[in-house]
Amino acid sequence: MITTVATTPFDGQKPGTSGLRKKVRVFQQANYAENFIQSVFDVAERAPASTLVIGGDGRFHNRTVIARAIRMAAANGYARVLVGQGGILSTPAASHVIRKYGASGGLILSASHNPGGPDEDFGIKYNIANGGPAPEAVTEAIHARTQTIDRWLMVDGGEDVDLDCLGTSQVGDMVVEVIDPVADYADLMEELFDFDAIRTAAGHGLSVAFDAMHAVTGPYAHEILERRLGFPAGTVHNGTPLEDFGEHHPDPNLVHARVLYDLMMSPDAPALGAASDGDRNLIIGKGVFITPSDSLAMLAADAHLAPAYAGGLKGIARSMPTSAAADRVAEALGIPLWETPTGWKFFGTLLDAGKATICGEESAGTGSDHVREKDGLWAVLLWLNILAVTGKPVMQIAAEHWARFGRNYYARHDYEAIATDKAGALMAALEASLGALPGQSFGPLTVSAADQFAYTDPVDGSESRNQGVRVMFACGSRIVFRLSGTGTEGATLRVYLERYEGPDGRLAEETPAMLADLVAAAEAIAGIAAHTGRTAPDVVT
Ligand code: G1P
Numbered sequence: 001m002i003t004t005v006a007t008t009p010f011d012g013q014k015p016g017t018s019g020l021r022k023k024v025r026v027f028q029q030a031n032y033a034e035n036f037i038q039s040v041f042d043v044a045e046r047a048p049a050s051t052l053v054i055g056g057d058g059r060f061h062n063r064t065v066i067a068r069a070i071r072m073a074a075a076n077g078y079a080r081v082l083v084g085q086g087g088i089l090s091t092p093a094a095s096h097v098i099r100k101y102g103a104s105g106g107l108i109l110s111a112s113h114n115p116g117g118p119d120e121d122f123g124i125k126y127n128i129a130n131g132g133p134a135p136e137a138v139t140e141a142i143h144a145r146t147q148t149i150d151r152w153l154m155v156d157g158g159e160d161v162d163l164d165c166l167g168t169s170q171v172g173d174m175v176v177e178v179i180d181p182v183a184d185y186a187d188l189m190e191e192l193f194d195f196d197a198i199r200t201a202a203g204h205g206l207s208v209a210f211d212a213m214h215a216v217t218g219p220y221a222h223e224i225l226e227r228r229l230g231f232p233a234g235t236v237h238n239g240t241p242l243e244d245f246g247e248h249h250p251d252p253n254l255v256h257a258r259v260l261y262d263l264m265m266s267p268d269a270p271a272l273g274a275a276s277d278g279d280r281n282l283i284i285g286k287g288v289f290i291t292p293s294d295s296l297a298m299l300a301a302d303a304h305l306a307p308a309y310a311g312g313l314k315g316i317a318r319s320m321p322t323s324a325a326a327d328r329v330a331e332a333l334g335i336p337l338w339e340t341p342t343g344w345k346f347f348g349t350l351l352d353a354g355k356a357t358i359c360g361e362e363s364a365g366t367g368s369d370h371v372r373e374k375d376g377l378w379a380v381l382l383w384l385n386i387l388a389v390t391g392k393p394v395m396q397i398a399a400e401h402w403a404r405f406g407r408n409y410y411a412r413h414d415y416e417a418i419a420t421d422k423a424g425a426l427m428a429a430l431e432a433s434l435g436a437l438p439g440q441s442f443g444p445l446t447v448s449a450a451d452q453f454a455y456t457d458p459v460d461g462s463e464s465r466n467q468g469v470r471v472m473f474a475c476g477s478r479i480v481f482r483l484s485g486t487g488t489e490g491a492t493l494r495v496y497l498e499r500y501e502g503p504d505g506r507l508a509e510e511t512p513a514m515l516a517d518l519v520a521a522a523e524a525i526a527g528i529a530a531h532t533g534r535t536a537p538d539v540v541t
Contacts (some may be wrong), residue, residue: 003154126139194388350458
């Protein structure tokens with residue numbers, strides 16, 4: 001029986017963001033998750049009797065929302081729901097399942113790298129039939145619907161689907177299939193990469209430490225690295241997904257994967273250290289941290305060593321704040337480089353149109369046209385494929401890359417939980433000063449240009465404005481200022497610092513020293529301390 005529940009509009013999703021991300025307590029309010037899910041169902045493009053994919057990263061509240069979403073999908077005319085066993089589907093695996101089974105879309109229950117638990121964060125986003133995050137036109141329509149919604153629908157009665165049991169059951173007129181969350185994805189990875197070469201190298205001493213951060217990627221890593229590729233048991237650390245990620249942030253960066261970093265800088269380091277929460281990844285070689293921007297560039301330069309990319313790349317896409325390291329690779333390969341606003345959704349049209357094959361962001365997202373999401377294990381496997389085929393250590397690959405293309409020293413400074421009005425005032429003042437910046441000098445740095453980044457999608461012509469302030473210097477260095485769109489507490493100011501050294505330049509220096517002048521210039525230009533009272537960033541990645 002279908003029940004119609006009366007509700008009132010809610011001010012949930014921020015316009016322009018790819019989903020709803022809030023504290024669990026907010027999601028636990030009556031009608032809250034339901035309003036968003038119903039808004040998705042009301043506006044999503046879908047043929048009658050379509051398939052919906054549902055899965056999440058296993059964080060606290062995952063099962064509750066999945067049970068409700070299944071009943072709502074049944075009441076909203078879906079013919080079939082595919083849901084990962086235990087409510088688990090990593091974001092890239094969900095993207096693959098949507099594409100493989102021709103679903104009209106999917107609900108992905110994740111707050112990405114934000115912490116989990118009763119007092120932490122939860123999130124829902126909608127991905128469309130290409131497997132990627134809903135584009136802005138769709139998220140705007142969902143947001144508009146949340147402003148007028150007055151009812152949501154669900155099928156009443158009967159037991160909730162047993163998410164732990166593989167197999168098929170019926171909810172109303174709809175079929176629910178609980179699927180193995182790992183198998184399809186692992187098969188796809190086996191098609192893309194040279195598993196034989198990696199297996200052989202593993203047998204000859206290629207070693208890896210993989211930190212799954214108690215996040216959704218653990219089961220995938222156990223299956224692929226330890227079972228299919230033959231790395232020894234224990235290769236995957238923190239491999240059991242926990243509702244609160246063991247009270248850590250599932251954010252693979254130098255702060256949250258510190259234990260891995262320390263291991264990789266010690267004499268006991270394996271050949272490759274990698275961390276992933278599912279969609280993001282961190283790559284550390286023995287004695288050398290590879291920035292995500294460099295990882296994108298190095299993977300693009302050597303991707304032809306993996307079977308799926310042996311025919312070459314169609315193009316490379318990176319978000320604007322990501323360093324320009326990949327630009328030099330694209331130039332050398334004679335392929336286009338696309339600079340997009342922050343957020344994976346902007347890569348979707350380029351991948352769909354065959355304009356790019358590989359894409360990435362400085363925030364540790366890397367991926368390719370095999371799915372429409374960033375894919376942490378994919379990046380790790382491509383690195384392993386390259387290490388196995390070349391037989392070179394990460395340090396040598398990096399050194400040779402920099403000697404050929406030059407090196408983009410890079411860091412991101414985050415100032416978290418700033419009062420929203422103060423962050424807004426800082427950005428407003430910065431924007432007002434843009435016209436006066438060119439020609440001004442800050443220590444040894446002279447501004448050559450300054451603007452607000454705007455983007456016109458080369459495929460669908462859609463426009464995105466106010467995507468971050470860029471300050472370019474005559475020497476090729478750059479500072480970018482933007483406010484995070486994913487935080488759940490106040491505002492987060494991100495300051496991205498980049499300094500380029502050509503192939504004949506200083507290639508083996510410590511990053512903080514190389515960026516010191518840029519840090520001082522950022523303070524002088526934006527007045528961070530005056531606006532926010534902060535004299536140092538909370539997180540440096
Ligand atoms: C952050 C990252 C961005 C990424 C997004 C979703 O967004 O910076 O690259 O696409 O998370 O994972 P932000 O908080 O900066 O808006």
